[in-house]
Amino acid sequence: MGGKSKHDARVSIPADCRIADVGALHTQLRGALESSQIVLDGSAVDRVDTAALQLLVVFQREAKQRERQVQWAQVSAPLHDAASQLGLTEALALPAKKPA
């Protein structure tokens, strides 16, 4: 999938996505909100923490408010586990388990 146009953004979430590195992701996500369609790629995520998930939750809420379409391309098992542990699966609009 290629997210080249202004109406199509793709954000790859880094493998190590924890509080120390969420700044970059924050910037990326804010930029992505300019697009009407956004794809989140969580396939690489190996380590994730609450700060990162919170950021994604805020992003999802914002996107919904601005009527952006957000889709998960892939969700790694660690990401899925963490989200479910924190009760955020729904807020993150994660697809049902089983990484695609």
Add this chain to the structure above:
Amino acid sequence: MSSISVTQFHKVFFEESLEGLDAMEAALLALDEGGDAELVHSIFRAAHSIKGGSATFGFPDMAALTHEAESLLDQVRDGRRAIDKSIIELMLRTVDCLRGMFDRAQGGQPLADADSESLKRQLAAAVGNNVPAAASKAAAKPAAGSGWIIQFRPHAGMLAGGNDPLRLLRELAALGQLVVEAQLDRVPTLDALDPSECHLAWRIELTGAVSQDAIKSVFEWVEDECDLSIEPLVAAAPPPAPAVEAVVAAPAAGAGGSAGAARGPAGSSNDAGSVRVAIDKIDGLIDLVGELVITQAMLDQFREDFDPSRLAMLQHGLAQLARHTRALQESVMGIRMLPIGSVFNRFPRLVRDLSQKLGKQVKLDLVGEHTELDKTVLEKIGDPLVHLVRNAIDHGLETPEKRRAAGKPEMGTLRLEAFHRGGSIVVEISDDGAGLNREAIIAKALQKGLIKSGEGLSEEEVGELIFQPGFSTAAVTTDLSGRGVGMDVVRRNVVDLGGNVAIRSRPGQGTSFTITLPLTLAIIDGLRAAVGGECYIVPLVSIVESVQLGADAVRSVTGGGELFRFRGEYLPIVRLHQQFGCANARQLVEEGLVIVVEADGTQIGLFVDELVGQQQAVVKSLEANYRRVDGISGATILADGSVALIIDVAGLIRLQSRRKAA
């Protein structure tokens, strides 16, 4: 059935536990002043036995509280936590709270109250603050219910502090089944978001046999970085039940009636009283009884075949019998004797609390804790001593500023000393404070009409004034002393015990109270005095000396009294035969004997026919068998079976001075 069989051990458990609490308190206070590790061990042991006992005897509230205290102590003991003022304070409060629980337990009331519950939470919080190891231990505790609702809201800075809620929830998940509901109500917009701050909160339902402690220990690292509440699942009945009971119990206890009820049974159980006796005292008794049996067997032989040639041996045997009987008597009396330390023990705490409250620095010196006193005396001397100690700290010792200004060390010294003197026990309470305020006392006495003029009063006379009923000089009535219960009550209590109180004060250097108490109330040493056909016992402790007077040594004074000159002073004579109405007594002074006796610092002469000999008198109450007689403190039975009355010297002196005043 089984509960009945356990109940009979309650009393012993209470006694031992209260002793344990005393020991705990003493050790805590010592620790407060920089004690060593051994103290922590002894505190831990005391808490541990109380916990074990209370669980065994069916006092779960007490067990729960001590469990928390023990956990905290365990951390200190293992060196996982340094002992500090806050822990000592918490432990001292635990000691107080447990004492209250024991009181209520003796009254058969619910043990937990609002205080104990809040203390338990504080202890648990203190424990939780520190140790991960406690988690597994606490988790081993039986489940309080089938589940908990945890409301967890991290503070914004928690993530940056390195604590990830994700990790905490994973730990929780290890305890039981979780239903996690994230609360997003506080999350900001994406632009406003600082991703390193936490704006999420969670409501977590944890089902499973998990103790609250176990949950707390999960959150122990982040306790001050989040708002946390842990409540039992509503569906689970057992956990909330005790909480409700506790809440109900608190106002009930406060309502009044039950407080008295608590004291009732506790008081009566004290009255019935038991004495715990050191095993070596018992062994000594058994030895003596053994000796007595041997002597008796020896004397028995004479009965079989008595031969005048063996008279010397018989006398020897009788002398031995007398010796052993006397020793046995002393030992048996010794069983009633307990070290005064058990009363002194309460003072370190009292002094600590009072001095903190009043902003004074006080060093407490306890001397002679091993001095033994009769149990009855011991039980009744506590309150007067507490009053004197309170007075000394409240009125006697000055504030550090005043002390510095007076060129004294800021730390005041309060000294409690007990020792034997003659046939008495002396307890001295002395401070190095400001001494009696002569002017204030005289002004007050004038105001109260106790004296007509303050001029020419000696220090002793001024000191005596404060023992007058209703006298209190505290300019401001604090809640410590000056509650209307004054020195007159102290004196009366001591006098009721057959003792007396004296005061010595030097301005700027301090005040000292001297309480003199009889060794025991049950047996006194006395001189047997014949008056007419009667026999009276004069307590040896009050006798100064006995003199034979010439007819010209006695002066009659107007009003009917008689005086005689003794060592430069004129003393009144009380003729016992007149006092007690004895017939056939000697009337002429030169034919009889005058015994000079002293009580409360006053001397008088007792005129008797003659002194018969020294005698130990087992005191029997006259009131119980007849009625109270002025000037007589009791009666005893003499060897020939007749009754002899025991002179109440202090009472006679009071009678005499009343007569003089009349």
